[in-house]
Every structure is written in structure tokens, then in C-alpha cells.
Amino acid sequence: MTAPANIGIDPPLAILLELTHRCPLRCPYCSNPLELERRGAELDTATWRRVLEEAAELGILQVHFSGGEPTVRHDLEALVEHAAGLDLYSNLITAGVLLDEARVARLVEAGLDHVQLSIQDSDAVNADHIGGFAGGFTRKIQAAHWIRAAGLPLTVNAPVHRSNLAHLEDIIALAVELGAERLEVAHVQYYGWGLRNRAALMPTRDQLDRATEVVEAARARLKGVMVFDYVVPDYYAQRPKSCMGGWARQFLNVTPSGRVLPCHAAETISDLDFERVTECGLAEIWRDSPAFNRFRGTGWMPEPCRSCDRREIDWGGCRCQALAITGDAANTDPACGLSPHHSEILTLAEEESAREAPEFDYRRMANPAVVEA
């Protein structure tokens, strides 16, 4: 089913609010864009409240408070409370290093439903090296205890790559010990910072196969104790992921300055213009934005997607990856074995993972800026 016009467009299920791009951590695979937005450009509290109201009205069910590090915003509790009042299911996606017990209590009081806490590694020294923030690991463990003690359900998000995959068993054990009910073992994705650091992050095929075995064994062993979400790396895949469940089908993302995107990396497609919540209503953007409609449905698809029986399963894969590897966002995702560019992506993965890993090029503002917590 295609959506060439604004007919038959279902409302989105979830919205991710990047309240800020400020973050004390400097992870080299950060999902924020290379051009980070500054504090001065961030939306004010009243505008975020209006975005939440428009989201609920549009039929959105879940809101993810993310960043950057969303806890640098002092109005986080107020926004969580507003979301709860609108019956939006709220999730805090945090690095945890700025939380304290009182803040966790205030978030519970405000009506927060769930916390997703990132862990860079089970080894404190390596974790702090990856995050580029000394002492971060210890603070995260403390934060996890406060979160669980407050009765909040916890998902641990563990981005994995060549420099922490050897510790995967320990990362899983740590998540259990912290009382997580879900663990996301997510091979890092290669957009923005991750793409820039790809050679330092790309696992070998052996590392990947071993990781998959470890996850499958743990999933069986921990059935009923902890649920696993496993995100596999595209470069070794045969079929692409259903990126965002399809472009502009279920999800939208709002940047700190209010730009509305179908995915967090969409701004890499530089010939698309994305509207801001300060200019248009969310419903109008969802329905009418030319950028949202550009890759919505199946009508835009080239071959081999157009006639593929999986076209409404994977929706052609990822537009940002098609652009990053083939130079054209309208191409089939090269992660697909049917893409004429598939052998390039596989060769890249094999060659880069076989070489010695370069140093991380850490996430940073274009010019050094102080993080204001």
C-alpha cells in the first residue's frame, strides 16, 4: 500500500524528543548528528509542552525523553508530568551520570513509566574510555540502584562493537545484577558519529557470530527473568532492517531546536527540508511534510525493492544508509543482498574489522563548549 497523497496515513505510535544535544559523555557512536545543536537553540518548556499536547492529539501513545542527556534539562520533571497528564507512556533514555536519588524520586512523582539506561561496558576502565567520561561507570551503577529502588522498570541499553564484544557475557550478567527487566544488545549503527568511527567499531564476522551465540544462549537461560532485544549489524546482513518500521510510518523524532524528523539521522539527507514545531503543527507535518512523504509507503521504491515480496516487511531498509554508502538515499539499502552495492558494504566491514582499530574520534560540539548541567 502506498501513500502518495495524504490519504490513509496512520497516526504514529511513538515520538522521541531530543530535549538537548548537551551530554557529559562523548560516545563515538552517538546517534546525534555531527552538527550538534547548542543550548541557545533549544526549545523552551512551553513549546515542549505544546509538542506533547499535539502528540497526544495526533494519536501518539509513547514518548521517549532523550537527548543528548535529557537530565541536563531542569524542566524534565515538568515535561514528564505533562506527558503523564496526557496519558502518554513515558520513557527516559539516559546515561544516568547526572541522576541522584532525589531526582529519581521527583521523576517517579511526576509519573515516569520506564527508564532506559545506557552501559558502555561491564569493565569500568573500558566503559569510561568508550564514553569519554571518567567515573561515568560508577555513577551509572549507582543510578541503576536508585532507579530500581524507586520501583521504576529498567531497560539496560548496551551498544556493542569491536572494543567491548569480548565482555558480552559480563555485560549480560551486569544487567541481571542491576535488576533490568530488559536488555538491548545493540550492535552500533553506522550513521553520523558511528559512521565517522566505523573502523574503530566494526566487529569481525567471528566476533559477530560469537555475540549472536552468547545472546541466544542467554535469552534461553534467562527466559522469564530478562527479555532480550538484539540489534544485528547491517553490514553483515543479508536482508535490511525495517528501519524505524518504515519511513514516516510509526515514529517521529524532534531535535532540540524543534525540527521534526522521521528518524534521528534523517538530516544527513541534505536535499530534504524538515519543518519545525515552531512553524507547523505536528499533525500537519506528519501528514503533509514533503520530506515525510518522500519515502513513505512503497511508491518511491526502485527495483529490486519495487517488485520484492518483502517490500512491506522491511520498507526498503534504511534511507540514510543508502545515502551513506551509495550516494543516493532513494537506492535500495545496500545491507540487502539484492542491492547492487551489497558487496561493497560487506567488503568494507571485512577490511575495516581486520585492520588495527584506530583511536576514537569522540563526539563533540563543533567548537569546544562547556556542558552545563
Next chain:
Amino acid sequence: MTRAIVEDGPVPRLPWHIKLRFDKQRDRWVVLAPERVLVPDETALEIPKRCDGENSVDAIVGALAEAYAAPAVKIREDVSALLQDLADKGFIQL
């Protein structure tokens, strides 16, 4: 922590952070959970609706056997399997 088995806990309930809500926009019931949304069909919906911390597994089986005019043995089999699956995924507590 250990896996909860349906037989061990006779009174299943939704944990506070799993929310059964009527979605007015889409005119259907949904179950909201961490980073996921379940859309149960009419039959599957009977389970979370009855997991209120008051109905025992026995009571749920009895009510459904009556509602669907089906043998309790068969209903018990289906309900136990569904409850166990929901418990394993963290959607209900036993």
C-alpha cells in the same frame, strides 16, 4: 531472580507500568509497555482485562469457559500458555 511459573501464582496481575488503555484514535484496546505497544485481538484481550490482581487463574478459566461455552480443560491449556508467555515477556506478574 527466577522465572515465575503460572501454576505457582494463582492471581495474575498487570504490573503498574504495564498499561491497558482504550486508544480512542484507533478505536481499540492497547497494552502499553516499555518501548512497545501490544494490540491484542478481541480474544487475547480477555486475558489482560481479567489480570486485575483479584481473579485467580481458576476464576479466569471459569469465566472464559462460560463466555465461550468451551470445555474448561481446553481453555485452561490456552490460558496457561498465554499467561506464561505474557509473564516471560514481563507483561504480567504472577
